Amino acid sequence: EPPAAYGAGKATPGSENPTELAESLKNSVRDIAEDLLAEEGIGSHEKGYLYGVLMDHVSKRMLGGKTVGAASVEELRHALNRRLRMAANIKNTPGLVSSIVKYKKEAQHANQ
Secondary structure, three states: OOOOOOOOOOOOOOOOOHHHHHHHHHHHHHHHHHHHHHHHOOOHHHHHHHHHHHHHHHHHHHOOOOOHHHOOHHHHHHHHHHHHHHHHHHHOOOOHHHHHHHOOOOOOOOOO
């Protein structure tokens, strides 16, 4: 059987533990990144980059600019509740994932 899409991790829906919620959110976003890349036929070598882009989006749009570690329980729950909508919005925008990967900013090297 194929894995369930966008697993919620180990956190229970009513969890008050911010560490569990944070891990659940990060795992869910990782799963979304993997799925989006697979659907576009892009290799998993881009997973780390796309995950970073998605986590930046989650931080800015769902966590009030906070990192996952600094977000409140309510903000983490909000992000977990919105993650499927985020994935659907990305899927419904043709070419978005391939453009994110194609036009990614290259890392600056220390000697440049």
